[in-house]
Amino acid sequence: MTRQTLIGGGVVSALAVLFMANAGGYEMRLMSLAGIYTIAVLGYQMALGHAGVLSLAQGAFFGVGAYVTGILTTQHNLDGAAAMLAAMLVAAVLAALVAIPVLRLKTHYFALATLAIAEVVHLLAVNWTTVTGGANGIYGVPPLVLFSIEIASGWPLLVTVWSAVALAAGLVFWRTSGRRGLRLDLARETPLAADVVGINRRRQRFELFVLSAILAAVAGSFQAHAIGVVSPAVTDFALMVTILVATLVGGQQRILGAVIGGILVIHLPEWFRAFDVFYLIAYGAALLLVIIVAPKGIAGFWPRRHLQETHAAQPPPALCCRQASLHCANLRKHFGGVKAVDGITARFTTGQITGVIGPNGSGKSTLLNLLTGLIRADGGTITLDHKEVTSLSADTRARAGLARAFQHPDLVREHRVWEAVMAAIPLSKDSVQAAKDAAAACAHVDLQGQAATLVEHLSPEGLRRLEIARALATVPDILLLDEPAAGLTAAEQDRLAVTVRRLADDGLAIIVVEHGMRFLLPLADTIICLDQGQVIATGPAAEIAENPEVIDCYLGRFEEAAKEAGK
Amino acid sequence: MKFSYGLSMTALAMMVFNTSPAASQNYEIPVLVPITGFLSLEGTAQRNGAVMALSEAADGIKVSAQVADTSTSPEVAVNALSRALSDEKPLAVAASMFGTQMLAMMPIAARAGVPLLTVSGTAKLTELGNPFVFRFFPGDRVVKKAQADYAVTVLNAKRPALIYQTTAYGQSGRAVLKDILAAMGAPLVFEEALSPKVKDMVPALSRLKAAGADVILLHLHSGPSALVVRQAKAMGLQQPILGGSALHQPTTAALLQPAELANVCAESAASPISETSAAFKRFTKTYQETFGSAPDAFALGQYDGMSMMLTGLAAGADTATKMRAWLANNRYQGLAMSYVSDGKGNMAHDAVIICYDGQSLVPAISRRYQNVDGKG
Amino acid sequence: MIGSETLIAAGGLGAAYALAALGFVLIINAVGAVNFAQGDFVMAGGYVAVVAASWLSQNTDVAVIAPGLVILPLVLLAMAVIGLGFSALAYLPLRRRPPMAVFISTIAIGIMLRQSANAFFGAAPQAGPVMVAPGLAGNNGHQLAMIAAALVVIAALHGLLNGTQFGRHLRASAQDPQMAAAVGIPVTRMILATFALAIALAGLAGLLLSHQYLVQPDDGTTYMLKAYIAVTLGGWGRINGAVAGALAIAVFETVVATLVSQVLAEMLLYVLVLAVLWVRPQGLFGKIEGRRA
Structure with a gap:
């Protein structure tokens, strides 16, 4: 524990003691409500901040939690704790059911779909009068009972709610911090990169969405006890806006942000009471101000915590030594009438560097995307180590040993080099092994001294190397590089060629798509030349360079272009 | 009448000749009503009524209104009440007409021992055995009975139809009205629930027409009431319309042309602008001058309620406990009617039916129903 | 039960939703963000109309036959200015930030x-x-005038965007701001113009609706929701699609409410939205992939 944490903890405890000593019923009630909203916000952070989905159903899940609690405690004499568990279960099931069709939608469609769900819940709350009590709602919800102790409002409720906040924060911390958090960043900010390092984004989003609903239901359940009444107001869109506002004002990802947001959103209207009917105008203005001056919420003013490099620099261990092969046969992909890839057959094996060349639009990138699984083939087969992977998703193939670096580095700007690499390492590896793999990946591309550098401060060469390091961190057998030399100076290209050669010598099968013949011809063992989606030549680099057909369709043009550029 | 007159005189005498504690202390009376959100029209009327009554406290009694918004949710109402109770325990609280908010505030008020004075019509409030609720507006069992009676006996309804709101107000009134009409042998032939957001009444009116309704009963808020009246007339529906309290409000009538209001009546507790007595004229004039709008029955109900509380204070009920007992055990002649508790906190037992003549936006009192529930 | 009244009602509702959706979709195209206040601007337009009309009736002696038409330019102008103020507050300070901030x-x-x-x-x-005035065109006169005005505006907007230099610049800066800036189109000014136009349209919707549907402070949410649904069903960012979506919603709501009940109409609308998104994640008439909201 750092000194800062100790001091921070001390200050918070002192404030809490001071508050408890001086607060009356009103202050305690507000603070209890602030805690309740903090729980809802912690949940919402998982959906909005960590999974990156703009859900507008968090208020509905809050309402479901409140209604289940209200109905069970008043009509079925269940005690509060059991009712809360039931509320969590109902919300989880509902969220899971909803998630299946909804989670694949793009942002604004997702927002509308969740809004529609929330409206349906609201209409049910108002109109299904026999169950929900209609617009009047359910009254006389008894205080919460935990282990047969009644939690009265005032300090018992306050302490209980904030203990629940601590538990919820622990849950959020467990699921969203450290290496897990890095992988969430990757999936949210750079989804394609997440796919090719083997992150199952669908599962990640599903888990976070369901957890967010559960926390909303806990908050709703507490609120039912705190207010004693459950009415359609808890399913109203206004409540969703309150949670959204709290999350944005506090911060979308930090636990501290949830606490700040929860406290402010309850207290701000109370502080503005003096403005009479104008107080909600002031509330809106305050919100606008925060959005403008604090883009990451108030918690964003505190610096982000980075994952520290935990492994001292050591000579890099050898890469893999497994014999592996990737094979595609008669691979086809059409976009409308365009035959982007039209019957390509090729084989890539351990220790070999295969260059893929061809004019623009010849199908190079499509081939790479087909091999990595970012797009699905219309025909043909892809086999990895004699196992067919044609219909497998990108992340499954990545876990089977396929890795890829992108042409335009697809990295999270706020990560450090160390974090960007760690993000690619599966969670199944323990932290010691993960650190070893990350250190090795960095060392293999000569980035070992820069572990603490921020991604946004890296040079173009550094970014290119980091892309490769991230791919290596998955400990792949086959590495696909998309135009790794583009935009680099001659000296940088030469250094990169040495690195790539070394990786092949260490036992990787490497596929390089490249325009820069100066870089590729000396490097590649074999070259495949594509034109109009078909292989027009294949063979050793020296041979291909002499092939008249290749010169005609590609290299000739390339040399002319080089001359042009030379002038 | 005589009783309360005497009482007022006694109170006045006490104030003049006694230096009771009431004379030296300033009583802050919380007014916790919705002044923003979908019930802010009614809530603002409540606030105005309460503020006006408190400002007219007799010399020597120092009272002031402490207005706080309860907005649209029970949560905000409970916060407001808990804040109001946090300083000094108030004598009484003028509380929201939003039934759900009342249901949330009642247990807290009971625990604190502070009476709540409201004009909410929601039947449930006084059925829970909470001795701290005092309702100065006739509940659904009074006004809906008047509405049903007028529909059947005066408008000769055989096939009445009801359009009501999907709010606490609407659902509560509908349940009561449906039972009474069935008991009177004129069951509803058609009923439709509308969200307050619905602006297009043609679908509901088309179905109502097809159902062969002979009287259109409404239990809607202000805006929707006006929209139904206007669109019904535009569709050429000839059936008489007998609306809920919202249709007596001057703000609602102002949305319509006088001709559109022909053959339109409404139930209410009172209609201040229709009355011609000097006391009413003074009330209406002062209200208009102070708040820039014409008073309605909600404003008047809250005004009467707070005036009764002031009378109680003058009579020595200077603590919340004494005030509760005083309100529960005394009769008070207010401007709208005579108020007395039925033992459950229902203070108002009279209702009126007002009707528009098609030429003026000021309705006339068509029938007065006194002591409808027999508890007055 | 479905007669001419129902059709006129559906048409009026459709016109209302379409006008709200048009402003909504213009801003989506210009800055890639959902304008959650669009419905509230419809409401604000209603109040501007109420104020302008009462000013008109107090300061003119002649009995005005068509007060709504007379104040229409005034409302458009006032709301366009408000739109500029809106963009200065809610968009300009955030222009370098993700659309979520807007x-x-x-x-x-x-x-x-x-x-x-x-x-x-x-x-x-x-x-x-x-x-x-009702004397001039019968009971349904206002509603018919409302539908006609909406049609004229939709046609005019179509002409403006497709037939004028200004419109081409507007669309160019919406589709690819960097490219537009490179060829010398003043992108920021175009975006501000879009805001002015979008809010003026909301104002027009407010004026047209303020008589038929009255105006209340809380009206905005409904219009915003319906605009959002219309634009989503119509294909994100497509102007004609938004109009089609708005009409579809209005007809659906009116018909279901006439045949069954208003509550069911509302509930089924949302269920329908979910069903459509399930079957066609890109919207009913949508083809291309939209930008982030």
Whole structure:
């Protein structure tokens, strides 16, 4: 524990003691409500901040939690704790059911779909009068009972709610911090990169969405006890806006942000009471101000915590030594009438560097995307180590040993080099092994001294190397590089060629798509030349360079272009 | 009448000749009503009524209104009440007409021992055995009975139809009205629930027409009431319309042309602008001058309620406990009617039916129903 | 039960939704963000109309035959200016930030508009001016004038965007701001013009609706929701699609409410939205992939 944490903890405890000593019923009630909203916000952070989905159903899940609690405690004499568990279960099931069709939608469609769900819940709350009590709602919800102790409002409720906040924060911390958090960043900010390092984004989003609903239901359940009444107001869109506002004002990802947001959103209207009917105008203005001056919420003013490099620099261990092969046969992909890839057959094996060349639009990138699984083939087969992977998703193939670096580095700007690499390492590896793999990946591309550098401060060469390091961190057998030399100076290209050669010598099968013949011809063992989606030549680099057909369709043009550029 | 007159005189005498504690202390009376959100029209009327009554406290009694918004949710109402109770325990609280908010505030008020004075019509409030609720507006069992009676006996309804709101107000009134009409042998032939957001009444009116309704009963808020009246007339529906309290409000009538209001009546507790007595004229004039709008029955109900509380204070009920007992055990002649508790906190037992003549936006009192529930 | 009244009602509702959706879709195209305050601007337009009409009736002696039509230019102008102010508050400070930031700032503006209306005009519903006096065109005259005005505006907008230099610049800066800037189109000015246009359209919707549907501080949410649904069903960012989506919603709501009940109409609309998104994740008429909201 750092000194800062100790001091921070001390200050918070002192404030809490001071508050408890001086607060009356009103202050305690507000603070209890602030805690309740903090729980809802912690949940919402998982959906909005960590999974990156703009859900507008968090208020509905809050309402479901409140209604289940209200109905069970008043009509079925269940005690509060059991009712809360039931509320969590109902919300989880509902969220899971909803998630299946909804989670694949793009942002604004997702927002509308969740809004529609929330409206349906609201209409049910108002109109299904026999169950929900209609617009009047359910009254006389008894205080919460935990282990047969009644939690009265005032300090018992306050302490209980904030203990629940601590538990919820622990849950959020467990699921969203450290290496897990890095992988969430990757999936949210750079989804394609997440796919090719083997992150199952669908599962990640599903888990976070369901957890967010559960926390909303806990908050709703507490609120039912705190207010004693459950009415359609808890399913109203206004409540969703309150949670959204709290999350944005506090911060979308930090636990501290949830606490700040929860406290402010309850207290701000109370502080503005003096403005009479104008107080909600002031509330809106305050919100606008925060959005403008604090883009990451108030918690964003505190610096982000980075994952520290935990492994001292050591000579890099050898890469893999497994014999592996990737094979595609008669691979086809059409976009409308365009035959982007039209019957390509090729084989890539351990220790070999295969260059893929061809004019623009010849199908190079499509081939790479087909091999990595970012797009699905219309025909043909892809086999990895004699196992067919044609219909497998990108992340499954990545876990089977396929890795890829992108042409335009697809990295999270706020990560450090160390974090960007760690993000690619599966969670199944323990932290010691993960650190070893990350250190090795960095060392293999000569980035070992820069572990603490921020991604946004890296040079173009550094970014290119980091892309490769991230791919290596998955400990792949086959590495696909998309135009790794583009935009680099001659000296940088030469250094990169040495690195790539070394990786092949260490036992990787490497596929390089490249325009820069100066870089590729000396490097590649074999070259495949594509034109109009078909292989027009294949063979050793020296041979291909002499092939008249290749010169005609590609290299000739390339040399002319080089001359042009030379002038 | 005589009783309360005497009482007022006694109170006045006490104030003049006694230096009771009431004379030296300033009583802050919380007014916790919705002044923003979908019930802010009614809530603002409540606030105005309460503020006006408190400002007219007799010399020597120092009272002031402490207005706080309860907005649209029970949560905000409970916060407001808990804040109001946090300083000094108030004598009484003028509380929201939003039934759900009342249901949330009642247990807290009971625990604190502070009476709540409201004009909410929601039947449930006084059925829970909470001795701290005092309702100065006739509940659904009074006004809906008047509405049903007028529909059947005066408008000769055989096939009445009801359009009501999907709010606490609407659902509560509908349940009561449906039972009474069935008991009177004129069951509803058609009923439709509308969200307050619905602006297009043609679908509901088309179905109502097809159902062969002979009287259109409404239990809607202000805006929707006006929209139904206007669109019904535009569709050429000839059936008489007998609306809920919202249709007596001057703000609602102002949305319509006088001709559109022909053959339109409404139930209410009172209609201040229709009355011609000097006391009413003074009330209406002062209200208009102070708040820039014409008073309605909600404003008047809250005004009467707070005036009764002031009378109680003058009579020595200077603590919340004494005030509760005083309100529960005394009769008070207010401007709208005579108020007395039925033992459950229902203070108002009279209702009126007002009707528009098609030429003026000021309705006339068509029938007065006194002591409808027999508890007055 | 479905007669001419129902059709006119559906047409009026459709015109209302379409006008709200048009402003909504213009802003989506210009800045890639959902304007959550669009419905509140419809409401604000209604209040501007109420104020302008009462000013008109107090300061002119002649009995105006078509008060709504007379104040129409005034409302458009006032709302266009308000639109500029809106962009200065909610968009310009956030232009380098993701569209989500603009989305949230419009929520804040929406809250301020709603509460200002409540504070300054009170909660009581108010009736705006009629388009044409009832004596002139019968009972349905106002509704028919409303539908006609909406049609004219939609046609005019179509002409503006497709047939004028200004419109081409507007569309160019919406599709690819960097490219537009490179060829010398003043992108920022175009975006501001879009805001002015979008809010003026909301104002027009407010004026047209303020008589038929009255105006109340809380009206905005409904219009915003319907605009959002219309634009989504119509294909994100497609102007004709938004109009088609708006009409489809209005007809659906009116028909279901006439045949079954209003509550069911509302519920089924949302279920329908979910069903459509399930079957066609890109919207009913949508083809291309939209930008981030």
